[in-house]
Amino acid sequence: MNLKKYFVRALHRLQKGPGYTYKELLVWYCDNTNTHGPKRIIKEGPKKKLIWFFLTLLFASLVFWQWGILINTYLSYNVTSSLSIGFKTMKFPAVTVCNANPFKYSEVKHLLKDLDRLIEAALERILQPTPGNSSESPSPPLNLRLWHQIPLVLIDEHDKDNPIILDIFESNQTAGGNQTHDTALPALCPQCSHQGSDNCTYRNFTSAAQAVTEWYILQSTSILSQVPLQDRIRMGYQAEDMILACLYGAEPCNYKNFTQIYHPDHGNCYIFNWGMDEEALNSSNPGAEFGLKLILDISQQDYIPYLSSAAGARLMLHQQKSFPFLKDQGIYAMAGTETSIGVLVDELERMGYPYSDCTNNGSDVPVRNLYSQYNTSYSIQACLRSCFQNHMVEICGCGHYMFPLPEGVNYCNNEDNPGWAYCYSSLRSSIRHRQICIDSCKETCNDTQYKMTISMADWPSEASEDWIFHILSYERDMSTNVTLDRNGIIKLNIYFQEYNYRTISESAATTIVWLLSSLGGQFGFWMGGSVLCLIEFGEIIIDSLWITIINVIGWCRGLRQKRVRYPDAPPTVSELVEAHTNLGFQHEDTGTLPRDEPLPPEPGTPPPNYDSLRVQPLDVLGPESDME
């Protein structure tokens, strides 16, 4: 029934016209809206009306402008940081200890024998260039195969345009060598792009020490990369030899509590509290008494002389289940000292996308993480190294010894990949490749750093030296001979400081709630408006659309009627109905309607009963407006 009524009314309106004008609608809206400005426009005198009109416009535009700013602010996804400092029971960091020297010299001597003899002879030549030196004659013939792969030369840049290149082992050049030595020359280490080709690039060094070290590292890398991993682990320092004593808080621990990991730079490394198989240890007290105490032996006598010139233990604190990148984050501990390390865990917890461009677990980084074979979590260092190794495999065809291998690829060595050193050097110094890796790797959202306060003291003291060495030697080697000395022994204390954490955590500065309340605040501030006001406005728009539609239909019909033009056409049903219902006509005689005119403009427009969704029946409307 209602539906039918509604249709009748709609039909009626279509035939009759909208019943009210835009202006009336607008006035009605202004009068009845809950927004503050419009009401004043129609209620004030003409001058004030104008002022209020402009004020309302101004406020409305202000509201929209500020809304724009607010929405922009929201979409920029700002964060605020909050800082908390204090002490709490925390996971004790994983502690990785290594020896600065990767292998025991006594174990690898047979592999490096040729190389060492070569370098000794080369040094001899460099330092005492006079030919016919007595020390040269008794030595067995040198293995110059290694030498020719990557020779070490001297370049005399005395004459800038024609630098003289002197191979150290070319005997015919020794006379020249004499001369050049007087002019204080740089030592150089060249690498040819292809063996035997003339296309050589020379890598300059300003110091012979660097050149020799670099040369030795390249050569030994090539040799050692051919040794299977098991053998390399065996050649390194064993846990029971290295870790002499261990105490965590009041609990004793020993080398068995350490997880072995093979690190290409430092050989065997041992990780305490890595949390891979067992639960990570907690520390609930600050101070050295409750930390980790270690005594290490680095047996400095067994260092490879040309490989690492610095002696000490390398250690690093890192998170559980993360790979220790000792070259980046590691610190040294000196032999013959006690090193105390107070730890403060500096955490930065960030919000992920869209607040900042970081990754939670590295799954969205387009670089294959080669360190995942260690079951370690993603880190930016792992990503960068994986990226480099991937480039290396792609360009040079083999993997670098310092980084893990992708499947089905071998490490580079001089036999299989003669040009690898050149390839590696150019890749390493290529800014472009570095930038690619920097761009494709993302940092992790939770950035944890261990801030260390390092202090050192001599240890053992002269008075206690004897008995300490005695006991430690006895425990390790079961002999009464002292097998340790000052140059090899290191004591470490690692503990939480009084304040052991500093956490900076991010939270969104602008949430949707913030946005809504700010939008509401703006609208309310300038115009006293709310969402309901917006709905009101929308309603008016719909109404005016309705008017437009009716008008357009009416206009179209008028056009058609004009074309047809029946001057004496009988009144349409609708006209009759309209005559009955139109309030404006009630007091007049309906019969005297002039028929030839379409319809006179409504004499007294009914007081705008502008509620467009008029639900009451039309008849009820009458009496109210009767008064006028």
Added chain:
Amino acid sequence: GAMAPGKKITARIKRTLPVRGPQAPTLSELMRWYCLNTNTHGCRRIVVSRGRLRRFIWILLTLSAVGLILWQCAELLLNYYSASVSVTVQFQKLPFPAVTICNINPYKYSSMKEYLSELDKETKKALETFYGFSEGKSKVRRSVEEWNSTGGEFFKEIPLLKFEEFSKTATDLYTGQKRKIEGSVFHKDSSIVNSGDSNDIIGFQLCDANNSSDCALYTFSSGVNAIQEWYKLHYMNIMAQIPLETKEKSSYSADDLLLTCFFDGLSCDKRHFTRFHHPLHGNCYTFNSGENGTILSTSTGGSEYGLQVVLYIDEADYNPFLVTSTGAKIIVHDQDEYPFVEDIGTEIETAAATSIGMHFTRSRKLSKPYSDCTETGADIPVENLYNKSYSLQICLHSCFQKAMVDSCGCAQYAQPLPAGAEYCNYKKNPNWMYCYYRLHEKFVKEQLGCQQICKDACSFKEWALTTSIAQWPSTVSEDWMLRVLSWDKGQKINKKLNKTDLANLMVFYKDLNERFISENPANTLVILLSNFGGQLGLWMSCSVVCVIEIVEVFFIDSLSIVMRRQWQKAKKWWNDRKRDRPGKAPQAGDLERQGHDNPVCIDEDLPTFNTALQLPLPQDSPLPRTPPPNYSTLRLDTAFTEQLPDTLELGQH
């Protein structure tokens, strides 16, 4: 519908043209009109409520809402200038900082001998006589002779004294004379006076040259400090007289200091270093100073990609009295920053590899009005004597130097020269040392005002350093290492290097994560207005429109009503006086009072056209009684409909 047509018209006019805003006859009428028509909530309820209690409650509620709004808005305004901190981490290629390296010993002892021999002789002498120290028998004998021959020039200038706290006497260590202590005693070394009087207190006395009774005593608990301080004073005197070129020449050259250099996997040499002469530390060398316009950057973290240098520290050529420790000092700083070697240097050891891992943090504070910091230092009334960008340290040093030049007439040796000044030496400024100590005392006690003038810089870069030390060279590599390094050193030094002459330094980025800590304004104007809007809307559903209304009604309209009433009163009084003269009873006053109190009678009082012209009021016509709308009005239709019965009745009179 039952109304007579005339009344109907009146009512209609009343309804269409009611008395509004400024037309309201009285203030209370205006208030009533305001309360009924305002957009704010609460006010209307006061007027509409029936019953005193309820009205009272509504008044209370409205007032407290207004109070709350004012309080909250004031709070918002007060907290407007607050900042929120954000920390961002960016992983990127980082600019490598400038690294300044100095030998701890400023000048080669051998090349400074000619200037310092006199002073050294006397110092040795003093050590021998006071403490019985002798380097060797033969030397002692010789120096005794020298002692007699030279006659202790430096000791005459500043005598070293031994004090006895109880007797307040001082023994001159050189002449053996005893004298009374005059003037104030400054304990340079130990501010807490030693309790045991058995301890000898050593010190020296500085007197005002113009007024010898005005003396200051500087005491030290240990002769080590006293002798060093005493030596330093003379040393600075001598140094101030030596021209800069000579000093630069007698300090270490880049070739002397740097044995090897390696950066980012490539060799570097002395061309990558910039020399800078520090008054106390001699020649220092800055790596990556950015002088030639390029600043090196690192795109890989880790020790092998940073700076690695081996330094040659010629321990044998150290000045034994000036410096007592061996090694080098390094400072990691920004290219724009001045390296304050003496204040913030990190010392590195010889015969060791010092590995320094860096972590880069950039911070930025908001300047005024958020905090009291300065962006460029241009707003600080202290001339920047250093050729570098502003820092607090620079400001304090410049400020002190300025005060020094102003009050002592010469500049202190350790800081740069202001224009037109020259360094102090006691040939030209015999009084400077006394003056300097006095001034320094004031400076430390913050009496010079430098600490008040100087503000901290708003943005700063910080490299947090993690320093660790390893033995270097290792015992097995020591032999070849030293041989090759000696060869590197070349022909200039024909001796084999000792490992205590060498220091290995590695400076590198631990990671390329740059932390950027910045302050942001917590509030913007938009947010402040939003918050205002929120408060206004929450308590009273008010907006700027309401505020305008309030201004309009309470200030403009009320004022105009008051003015009009005053004007009417004055006019009435004038008329009454006119009427009084003929002698009429002042009845109008009563009427007026009535009108005041009874809103019903208002219309009687209103000056209509008729009353103004003193025309007799027509009895029947209701129209004139309604005040004609003078100017078309703000009219809200519903305004008077509720209470208008009174007014309507008025029309029926």
